[in-house]
Amino acid sequence: MRISDIPASIAKELSIRPKQVESVIALLDEGNTIPFIARYRKEATGSLEDEVLRRVEERLTYLRSLVKRQEEILTRIEEQGKLNEELRTAIEAAEKLQTLEDLYRPYKQKKRTRASVARERGLAPLADAILLQRETTGSAEEYAAAFVNPSADVPSPADALAGARDILAEQIMDEAEVRRTLRDVYRRTAVLETSLDHTAEGADTFAMYDGYREPARTLPSHRILAINRGEKKGCLTVHISMDHEENIAWISRRIHRRPSIFTEELRAAVEDGYKRLLVPALERELRADLTAQAEEKAIRIFGHNLRQLLLQPPLAGHTVLGLDPGYRTGCKMAVVDATGNVRASGVIQVTQSDSARAAAAKAVEKLVAEHGITLISIGNGTASYETEQFVAALIRTNKWKNVHYLITNEAGASVYSASALAKEELPDYDVTIRGAVSIARRVQDPLAELVKIDPQAIGVGQYQHDVSQKELKETLDATVEDAVNHVGVDLNTASPALLGRIAGINTTVAKNIVAYRNKHGRFKNRSALHDVARLGDAAFTQCAGFLRIHDGETPLDGTAIHPESYTLARSILTELGAAESDLSDRTKLPALSQKTAHTSPQALAEKLHAGIPTVTDILKAIARPGRDPREDLPAPLMRQNIVKLSDLAVGTIMRGTVRNITDFGAFIDIGLKQAGLLHISEMSRRRVKHPLDVLSVGDTLDVMVISLDEERGRIGLSLKRMEKEKKNA
16 A cells, blocks of 8 residues: 555545545545535535545544555665565555454564564574474484583473474464454354353343353444453453364364374464464454444444434424432432523422422422513423323413423533533523523524534433444544534524534633623624634634624625635525525525526636635525524424323334434333434344435334333333334224
């Protein structure tokens, strides 16, 4: 692999054109961010999506590291005087770091081993003789007698042969071809077996893995991570089963040249090296590879779920009462107006005496009347069911037509409420009230609120605590960055946490933007960003298109059109027979939208000597200026029926919301504290390859209850049987 080969290699792997890869590499090397490249450099990249761009970036980093490592290895082997053309060609052709390290292994400086000790004792020539297998007369012991040297700690022929076998064991097992072939054999034929220690704490959780065995190649990612967790907790013992005799025979056949007096010595060296050196290494590699693949998939699913959660449509315009339920400490309340400001707070008791419930009802009725509350957001944690009963009864009793409620996933609310950011944002409220504020705000704008929380605390994945935390953080940070830049943010209202996720803006610059806003008032145009401390021209280029200014000096600042394209946008408006001011005139927007729909981007691009993707995006922005891309998604589910587990029966049809998606299914919120499991096998009568192919976090759907386990709090759901019911109806 040479540096010049990298674009072609990445292009082949990702099924895109080398020219696209070359353009992406050039843009990345210039310091451009992924969101900026994805949105504003489509002509250069051929309109590659941000997910593909991140894969290019990832592979670029890996392959550049590979090339650097190749150069290091070539230099070190050359310094030893052992580099020949065949080895050089093999090293330069390597496309994986593992292959590279296999080739380097025989030349790598090792710690003191049995083989290195034997070499120090002068037994290398004996090892060479055994490997060449030329001696056919006499015996191995007679030949080895010449290497006896008591002063070198070789007192007998048997000791000499043992040392030679140590050298051969290491030498043969270090061969790149041997390791590559048997690594493939392990991946194809190894069987993973587990046994349960019934005395270990938490053993019941892993009961299904007692006496479990499955081919390693078919193990799904969630099962690999579950087994790893069980092993780490001391509940499971893991063993790799393999036809070792066949592997030993293959290695022996590979190096056996002719009958000789050393045939048995060679066989013994192979068997010892295989069992002592190669098997432990291959088993570690196999387990590491399985874990890496499982982690990669789990992290990818987590990122996918998080993106869907972040892009849930906001319920804007509501004054929201956030309720954080609880038994002992009561139900915490916070009233948040349509702009996110806290107007009132308190604590009520809804799970204790009748008099306490009556007092709680009066307190909520007063808040609804005083603040015009139109939506009540109830956290889905402890005492959620009782709180929902209380709210539903209150709405029914008062006959509130314009007050609705929903159950909100409160994952991460407690993490946010105890954070330094929450203390800075809400200094006048204690930790418990901050949680209620978060529960209220996250229905008004899920993205703006959830960016304040460490993505790992949001809990929309599987085994997030069992995967590489570094890689998980990198993926989730990238997911948040992509989501925020996809939507864009209001420059005059966005919090530092939200601004800090915009391309080209770091935490310091985000705080400087807010400080500038507080000192000088609202931004009137994007150009004023140049006056913000530490926000230079490069950062402005990256961030400007993602920052919106509504009711500013130009309506273009309220769109996703980048300032670098304003001249082009104005030319397009002229071609459409419109003026820039029409973008802020609601009476003229329908006609303008009609014109854009009937305009050919290709013809317009040719006439204005511009790129088709940029013209297409400008036409979309002109058609719906200020549009929030989340508006087209289905709204969150308002609750209607209150249920508890004992109310359910097999065959009951429930309306629910997808809360989380894993490899094996989806967890559906049907109004209970515990979510129901819609297993992948119950998603459709057709084969579903992965739940993400048919469902997204936030989807609302009707499901049928097919199993109940009250003791363990488990609910089985089905879509497939719903299809059957509809067909038979």
